Amino acid sequence: MSRTHLGMPSFPPFPEAAGAAVHNATLRANLRHATHTIRDRRAVAVAELADWDRLREAGRQIKDHTLRHLDRYLEQLESAVTAAGGTVHWAADADDANRIVADLVKATGEREVVKVKSMATQEIGLNEALAAEGVSVYETDLAELIVQLGDDRPSHILVPAIHRNRGEIRDIFRAEMGNWGRAARDGLTDDPADLAEAARLHLREKFLRARVAVSGANFMVAETGTLIVFESEGNGRMCLTLPETLISVVGIEKTVPTWRDLEVFLQTLPRSSTAERMNPYTSMWTGTTDGDGPRAFHLVLLDNGRTEVLADATGRQALRCIRCSACLNVCPVYERAGGHAYGSVYPGPIGAILTPQLRGIQSEIDASLPYASTLCGACYEVCPVAIDIPEVLLHLREGVAAQGGKGHRMEKAAITAAGWVLNRPGALAAGEKLLTATRALHPKSPPGAGAWTGGRELPELPARSFRDWWRRNRR
């Protein structure tokens, strides 16, 4: 498989990073509070709709249909965008996309761009690529601003600064805003309204000055060439309307055939992500319009591994994802490990199935991600496009086990040996007898059991097995 990078350097395997994060009390408290709040609100918002299950099924079908005929819809989209005055660029991988965007920005003569929050541009590491070309990039989503000012990494798809509390945010604003533009006022408090006002003043300066904006998109309508961005703060609307040039970098799987298909996602996405009945700012644009909004519009269609995911009959359902984050908010592993442990811009359950498919399973972090789940199924239950995440995790685990990397050779030997016994009831009964007869001699922590006995006792073995009891008492 190929290996596209997802815009981040190398990371330790998940168990190591998560094991450290678990002991960070502030992080645990921040994550627990935030995920439980959004989780509970989402449950209420979803329960309001009597036809939720049918909406979910409709969303699944629309996405599956589009993915099945993606070649056709992408060409239709390209024609529609071009006819509406936009220019379409095709990017096979991250380097391609970064080069296209950098060239487009440089051609305007500008050295600054404002950005709408976008997963695709994080995936390809666009900010770093543009910085290397001497272009300053300003994130304008509040949480992305916090991450950027804090020289930090996003840890959640929808709420990138979920790992920060307001005290930490106040400190970052105080220390860093002045280095990037308008400084925070003296005596800034951690009151949410005060923090929002500081961000508003800081960002307004950027919006009014910027002549180039970069965005992603939540959906692209093939029949009309319309792009749609869902956001909650209005920063997206500013970026999409004020600058002269708009460059949108969008994964090819974001296509839907018709406007009518949006009806489903306009209901399921806000309720799943922010637990809102209706999305606060939904911006839709089709090419360019004289005297209204950007005069130049470029659409960069990003593959970056997606075509290979599409070729996998089980794994391709991950491409249905509409980036709502409901699976992160409900995941007990994410809640304790935090987003950074996943070593990718896509954390949580969806990240555990998307990242190893986009990047391959060669590295330690990527091979560890399919195991970063108890298979509890809470993610699948809340997914608004019915991605069976446990099914894909199991599928990816087969690939990792077959690859036989670090730790998996010993594991395979142990499982094969156990399988020999388990396939011979006589040998199993003899083994059980031996174990129960010698139980007084067993050490409390036998060699190799450290991962279990580090925080747990082993169960006490019974005097005899069930099999043995049955033989004596029933037959």
Add this chain to the structure above:
Amino acid sequence: MRVALFVTCVNDAVYPSTGIATVGLLERLGVEVDFPRAQTCCGQPQFNTGYRAQAEPLVRRTARAFAGYEYIVTPSGSCAAMVRDHYPAFGESALGPRTYELTEFVVDVLGVTDVGAWFPYTVTYHPSCHGLRNLRLGDRPRRLLQAVRGLELRELPGAEECCGFGGTFAVKNAEVSLAMGRDKIRNAAGTGAAVLCGADNSCLMHLGGIIRRQDAPLRPLHIAEILGATEEHPYAQEP
């Protein structure tokens, strides 16, 4: 009525008292219980860890062992879910519709919620994930517990959250697994219940291991052992 007991490998080797209680409960309800001795392990640990080829002989063995039975009953939601949800991928689709988790069998097939049990202790119930989300057991276990004489059921906060066992997850991601288990135990202990009841001993093995390490005042106990206890034959050890 005659059923085959699918006891599971964990119960066979580590928790025979759960198997024995299941036999006692079913016989008390007028069911004839058989134990096909060719059964060993359903293959779930191998399958869930990515070793499909190693799981396959065990899937075939299990399918053969239970082939002649109309009802297969197991005191494990997780193993029932393996048979029902994953055996079809091995081409073994016949077993799933005939395989029942114990509480599901008692409530749906036998049509009983008051099994005549007596258990004079406070209990809180943790619904393990595969029973909750794969089998959709819903309130069946709690309805059975509520009908037990002497038993006081305390609601477990965050009941639907995973306990952190997850098979090999418990050792591959031990720190996160333990953090989840400790949170579950804190919630259970907070109810003031003496017994933490579940319908999957693998989850209770993990939780019980933490409870013993912490010396927490909670006894993990499989629901079969509560439903199996009566005034004539009370639960052997006081929680």
